[in-house]
Amino acid sequence: xxxxxxxxxxxxxxxxxxxxxxxxxxxxxxxxxxxxxxxxxxxxxxxxxxxxxxxxxxxxxxxxxxxxxxxxxxxxxxxxxxxxxxxxxxxxxxxxxxxxxxxxxxxxxxxxxxxxxxxxxxxxxxxxxxxxxxxxxxxxxxxxxxxxxxxxxxxxxxxxxxxxxxxxxxxxxxxxxxxxxxxxxxxxxxxxxxxxxxxxxxxxxxxxxxxxxxxxxxxxxxxxxxxxxxxxxxxxxxxxxxxxxxxxxxxxxxxxxxxxxxxxxxxxxxxxxxxxxxxxxxxxxxxxxxxxxxxxxxxxxxxxxxxxxxxxxxxxxxxxxxxxxxxxxxxxxxxxxxxxxxxxxxxxxxxxxxxxxxxxxxxxxxxxxxxxxxxxxxxxxxxxxxxxxxxxxxxxxxxxxxxxxxxxxxxxxxxxxxxxxxxxxxxxxxxxxxxxxxxxxxxxxxxxxxxxxxxxxxxxxxxxxxxxxxxxxxxxxxxxxxxxxxxxxxxxxxxxxxxxxxxxxxxxxxxxxxxxx
Numbered sequence: 181x182x183x184x185x186x187x188x189x190x191x192x193x194x195x196x197x198x199x200x201x202x203x204x205x206x207x208x209x210x211x212x213x214x215x216x217x218x219x220x221x222x223x224x225x226x227x228x229x230x231x232x233x234x235x236x237x238x239x240x241x242x243x244x245x246x247x248x249x250x251x252x253x254x255x256x257x258x259x260x261x262x263x264x265x266x267x268x269x270x271x272x273x274x275x276x277x278x279x280x281x282x283x284x285x286x287x288x289x290x291x292x293x294x295x296x297x298x299x300x301x302x303x304x305x306x307x308x309x310x311x312x313x314x315x316x317x318x319x320x321x322x323x324x325x326x327x328x329x330x331x332x333x334x335x336x337x338x339x340x341x342x343x344x345x346x347x348x349x350x351x352x353x354x355x356x357x358x359x360x361x362x363x364x365x366x367x368x369x370x371x372x373x374x375x376x377x378x379x380x381x382x383x384x385x386x387x388x389x390x391x392x393x394x395x396x397x398x399x400x401x402x403x404x405x406x407x408x409x410x411x412x413x414x415x416x417x418x419x420x421x422x423x424x425x426x427x428x429x430x431x432x433x434x435x436x437x438x439x440x441x442x443x444x445x446x447x448x449x450x451x452x453x454x455x456x457x458x459x460x461x462x463x464x465x466x467x468x469x470x471x472x473x474x475x476x477x478x479x480x481x482x483x484x485x486x487x488x489x490x491x492x493x494x495x496x497x498x499x500x501x502x503x504x505x506x507x508x509x510x511x512x513x514x515x516x517x518x519x520x521x522x523x524x525x526x527x528x529x530x531x532x533x534x535x536x537x538x539x540x541x542x543x544x545x546x547x548x549x550x551x552x553x554x555x556x557x558x559x560x561x562x563x564x565x566x567x568x569x570x571x572x573x574x575x576x577x578x579x580x581x582x583x584x585x586x587x588x589x590x591x592x593x594x595x596x597x598x599x600x601x602x603x604x605x606x607x608x609x610x611x612x613x614x615x616x617x618x619x620x621x622x623x624x625x626x627x628x629x630x631x632x633x634x635x636x637x638x639x640x641x642x643x644x645x646x647x648x649x650x651x652x653x654x655x656x657x658x659x660x661x662x663x664x665x666x667x668x669x670x671x672x673x674x675x676x677x678x679x680x681x682x683x684x685x686x687x688x689x690x691x692x693x694x695x696x697x
């Protein structure tokens with residue numbers, strides 16, 4: 181027989197298990213953008229939710245396909261990786277484009293991809309299930325993911341948005357989050373805190389022009405897209421935006437400057453950072469045999485090295501060939517023309533495991549946020565060559581922090597690249613600053629996944645988070661900027677000046693009386 185104390189413990193455990201199982205929710209997640217670097221941010225979240233007993237259905241181009249996750253259903257849309265917009269995004273978004281041209285290009289690319297995904301068999305099957313119910317909708321809110329908000333309207337659920345980078349201006353508007361053009365410039369502008377007058381003028385005008393373009397052009401187009409798949413009886417997409425309970429943004433105190441956020445914007449980071457695994461034998465031997473040092477070169481998953489122009493590739497190969505170090509390069513094709521003797525190429529590389537090797541001196545990369553977090557965690561300084569979205573802003577901040585250098589791919593020459601790589605590899609200050617940066621970003625009370633899941637379950641517990649919503653989110657434009665108050669005060673000033681001028685004019689016209697002798 182068990183003692184009364186032991187029986188109490190057993191009953192407590194059974195009760196806890198029962199409550200945990202009974203609280204399991206049905207969650208639908210839509211993470212449709214085909215980019216493994218972005219999907220790596222979201223995968224730990226839906227995996228952890230599944231392990232906690234929630235019934236999770238995910239639409240993703242990168243399914244985990246883990247049979248041990250019995251609560252997880254994944255709708256695979258990986259076929260979008262074969263689309264031209266994914267294979268070579270530089271054809272659509274170029275550095276020299278004007279800001280609103282980039283916005284248009286990004287919007288068109290994503291609408292094209294989303295169109296294909298919404299027409300896929302798995303998504304159509306989900307849409308046609310009349311008896312399906314969910315308790316929460318999670319959506320990749322960056323890159324105009326709000327076109328999927330009718331899912332939440334269909335199932336009458338609260339919404340949690342997650343971004344693998346920052347948020348565009350309209351997302352901040354939806355939550356009533358302040359967007360000072362100088363303190364918090366938009367991620368597409370590639371600006372940091374230290375701006376020139378022309379940069380401040382640019383960000384000010386962009387804040388106005390983006391909103392005009394988005395609310396009058398892009399949002400109506402996105403609404404038409406949503407109605408095509410969810411029917412004409414759904415509310416306007418601009419109204420569905422207001423159902424966001426909270427938004428989680430990938431941000432850390434190093435790369436992103438502090439900004440005043442409303443309570444329902446939650447910063448998360450390092451969700452993609454994993455424990456290191458043993459390297460493949462050939463890569464391990466290559467790194468071990470390079471005590472003088474190794475340069476790791478990868479442009480991530482959105483920019484393919486094999487898609488670089490021949491002129492740019494020639495300058496890069498020329499610089500790498502003259503380095504006193506070996507180089508390991510993520511090259512997506514079978515053969516690299518004019519491959520230098522000191523360079524190893526592979527179509528795929530275990531990035532975090534390579535960065536963890538002590539012989540790696542520099543990471544030559546494109547400036548993606550997830551790659552930056554991984555290189556800082558492994559204490560490796562970097563040389564960055566940005567192409568689009570948040571990459572220029574990220575690398576500009578890295579350069580200001582003294583953790584690496586940024587180079588321009590438009591004006592890149594062999595000598596410029598070689599000088600930058602040698603400077604970062606041989607000057608100890610870059611490594612020292614990265615070590616300091618690592619101490620800062622790792623000093624936090626909760627890891628990224630724990631924090632993200634806690635807030636998701638917070639929304640579930642309270643069936644939304646309207647109590648966190650700022651009053652500014654529901655104010656009209658003229659109320660938020662107090663246009664009526666300003667006009668009233670301006671009218672008062674004009675009226676006062678008019679009255680004073682009238683009185684003065686009256687006194688000036690009054691004839692003087694002459695004295696009689």
